[in-house]
Amino acid sequence: MHKQFAIFTLLLLFMSTCAQNNTFQKKFVDVSLSMAGVEGDRVTNSMGIQAGIEFRLKNNVGMQCDLRYIFDVPRLRGNGYFIIHVDNLTGFAIHTDVKIYLRQSGDQLTGGYFGGQVLYQYTISSLQDNRVNRTKADLYGITGWKYLGNTGFLFEVSAGIGMQLISSYSSGKNYSVSNEFPWSKPYGSGTNIYPDLTWNIRIGWRF
Numbered sequence: 001m002h003k004q005f006a007i008f009t010l011l012l013l014f015m016s017t018c019a020q021n022n023t024f025q026k027k028f029v030d031v032s033l034s035m036a037g038v039e040g041d042r043v044t045n046s047m048g049i050q051a052g053i054e055f056r057l058k059n060n061v062g063m064q065c066d067l068r069y070i071f072d073v074p075r076l077r078g079n080g081y082f083i084i085h086v087d088n089l090t091g092f093a094i095h096t097d098v099k100i101y102l103r104q105s106g107d108q109l110t111g112g113y114f115g116g117q118v119l120y121q122y123t124i125s126s127l128q129d130n131r132v133n134r135t136k137a138d139l140y141g142i143t144g145w146k147y148l149g150n151t152g153f154l155f156e157v158s159a160g161i162g163m164q165l166i167s168s169y170s171s172g173k174n175y176s177v178s179n180e181f182p183w184s185k186p187y188g189s190g191t192n193i194y195p196d197l198t199w200n201i202r203i204g205w206r207f
Contacts, residue, residue, distance in 0.1 A: 028055065030207075032202040032204025034052065034068070034200055036201065041070050041121070041123055043181065044089055046072045046086075046089050050069075052095065060102075063096070064095070064099065065094075065097075066097075067092065070092060082181045083181075086126060086127050090123065090125075091122050092122060093119060093136075095117060095119050109146070110147065110148045112145050114141075114143045114144075115143075116142065117139070117140040117162070117198065118140075120135075120138075121135070131171040132187065134166070135167045136165070136166050138164040140160040142159065143159065156202040159198065159199045161195070161197055163195060164193070165192075166180070166194065168191075170189060
């Protein structure tokens with residue numbers, strides 16, 4: 001009888017532990033819009049629309065996956081010193097963030113975090129009747145903070161520093177060379193690695 005009671009007690013403890021872990025590992029999906037996506041390609045007269053989702057990988061780790069659509073706005077910025085004026089620009093960018101949260105409130109992933117971000121961006125544009133293909137591959141260390149309201153509303157800010165590999169080529173060379181600010185790299189040709197900063201503000205909802 002005592003042996004059966006001990007086994008029953010151990011079984012209850014095991015089930016209780018599993019229940020606590022299941023509660024702690026509550027699944028969710030955060031859907032959000034990214035304000036950083038509005039800047040589009042950053043170095044051209046472009047804008048973008050970026051949205052994504054975040055889900056839990058493990059106890060205090062989340063993964064954010066964003067997709068950005070990039071398009072040109074010919075009259076948005078004109079021919080400024082810091083912007084390269086191109087035509088018919090289209091492209092996309094893929095962001096993947098891994099976030100390690102420092103504190104947790106119940107089973108939520110909220111508050112401060114640190115982690116890493118990988119970005120891949122590809123655009124096609126026209127520059128003085130030449131087609132320019134440009135690729136960016138970036139790697140950042142990031143830190144941020146996420147707020148989650150009782151209704152599911154979320155607000156998030158983040159920033160980071162890292163490196164970017166920029167590679168571009170064009171269909172011809174009969175055009176004036178425009179360099180990407182603040183680097184000496186021509187927009188339409190060449191490959192090089194540069195330091196870079198990243199930022200983001202996200203507004204969304206948890207489901």
